[in-house]
Amino acid sequence: MANFIDIHTRKGRSEPKHYKTTLFHGEALMLGLNCLESGQKQSVHTHADQDKFYLVVEGRGTFTIGSREQEAGPGTVVWAPQGVEHGVRNDEAVQLVLFMGMAPPPAKKRTGEPG
C-alpha cells in the first residue's frame, strides 16, 4: 500500500509546459507536484468549485491570487479557494517545486494528469 511518498523522488522536468504529476487521488482530495523551470508559468485560471493550495518546496514562485501578486519561498502555503483566480510563474534561475492539492479532486483522466 503506497501511502508514503518522498516528494523529492517524484520531481521532474517538462518542456515547454511545466511538469505535473499526481501523488494521491482520493474521493475527496487530490495531491500532486508541479515543477516549473525558470521562465515557466501556470496561467491564471479559476476552479469554480474546488479549493486549492500550493506549498513551496524549493525555489521561489510569483503567485497571482485574485488581484494580488506575491512572491513566496520554501515553507509558504498559498491558498486559492473556490472561485478565486490563481496562477504562478517562476522568475528565478532555479526550478520551482510546488506540492499542491485540490478538493474535490478533478475527474480522473485516462491520459495526462490533473493539477
Place this chain on the structure above:
Amino acid sequence: MANFIDIHTRKGRSEPKHYKTTLFHGEALMLGLNCLESGQKQSVHTHADQDKFYLVVEGRGTFTIGSREQEAGPGTVVWAPQGVEHGVRNDEAVQLVLFMGMAPPPAKKRTGEPG
C-alpha cells in the same frame, strides 16, 4: 486577504496534548499544522468520509496507516484515505512539525480547532 502563510511562523507547543492550528478552512478543504513534542502522539483514529494527508516539515514521525507502521522525515507525504485508520507519534528528541489537510473539512467549531 491572507492567502499566504509561512508555516514556520505558525508553529507552537502544547502540553499534554499536541499543538494544532488551522491555516485555512474552505468549503471543500481544511489545512493546518500539527506540532508534536518528543513523546507526544496523535492516537490512531479513522475518518469515515474524509481524505487526509500529512507532510513532514521538520523532525521524524512514526506513522500508523491501516495495519502498517512506518517512519517518515521531511519531504514525505503520508496519505490516509477515507476509512483508513491513521495516527502518528514522535519518538525522536526534536519537535515533529506536520503540515496536514483534510477534505471535506471538519465542521467549524466555536472553540478548539479541528485536525
